[in-house]
Amino acid sequence: MDRKNIGRENYSKKDYNILIKTGLKEADVELEKIFKIHPLRAHVAANYLWEMREAFKESVRVLKTGGYMILVAANNDICGSQFKTQEYLMNILLEMGLTITMRLVDDIKSYGLMTKRNKTASIITQEWVLVFQK
Numbered sequence: 466m467d468r469k470n471i472g473r474e475n476y477s478k479k480d481y482n483i484l485i486k487t488g489l490k491e492a493d494v495e496l497e498k499i500f501k502i503h504p505l506r507a508h509v510a511a512n513y514l515w516e517m518r519e520a521f522k523e524s525v526r527v528l529k530t531g532g533y534m535i536l537v538a539a540n541n542d543i544c545g546s547q548f549k550t551q552e553y554l555m556n557i558l559l560e561m562g563l564t565i566t567m568r569l570v571d572d573i574k575s576y577g578l579m580t581k582r583n584k585t586a587s588i589i590t591q592e593w594v595l596v597f598q599k
Contacts, residue, residue, distance in 0.1 A: 471513060474505075476508060476512075484504070485511035485515065486511075487511050489514065489553050492510075492514060492549075495546055498544075499543050502544040503544050506544055513550075514553055514554075517554055521554075521557055532599050534599070536551075536558070537595075538550050538595065551592075554595075555568075555595055558597050562599070563599055565595060565596070566597065568593060569594040570591055571591065571593075571594060573589065573590060573591065573592060
């Protein structure tokens with residue numbers, strides 16, 4: 466079941482010995498920097514973007530013309546670099562033909578990752594509410 470979760474962190478070394486390209490230029494530049502420091506962290510982030518792309522394909526397919534999709538996402542710090550998750554996810558959906566109709570930023574007091582590394586991960590202080598229309 467764990468292998469079916471988007472955003473999972475459990476990978477064997479053979480899974481992350483080569484950096485995955487996401488097709489998002491800015492993300493790939495950041496991932497290359499991260500890969501040099503921590504290959505597993507780079508793999509987790511890159512694989513997350515790929516799996517979200519796959520989930521979005523199905524979401525966009527079933528979304529009615531004129532329908533709305535709302536995405537809540539936050540950026541993250543990975544190995545000292547800001548990883549602009551919300552921007553990368555937004556760009557994937559724009560590439561799929563959706564239009565962004567609203568982009569809100571919500572300041573949050575404290576929100577940490579609910580993973581085994583939540584003690585070392587940075588606090589997430591903002592989240593983006595992105596509204597798309599097909």
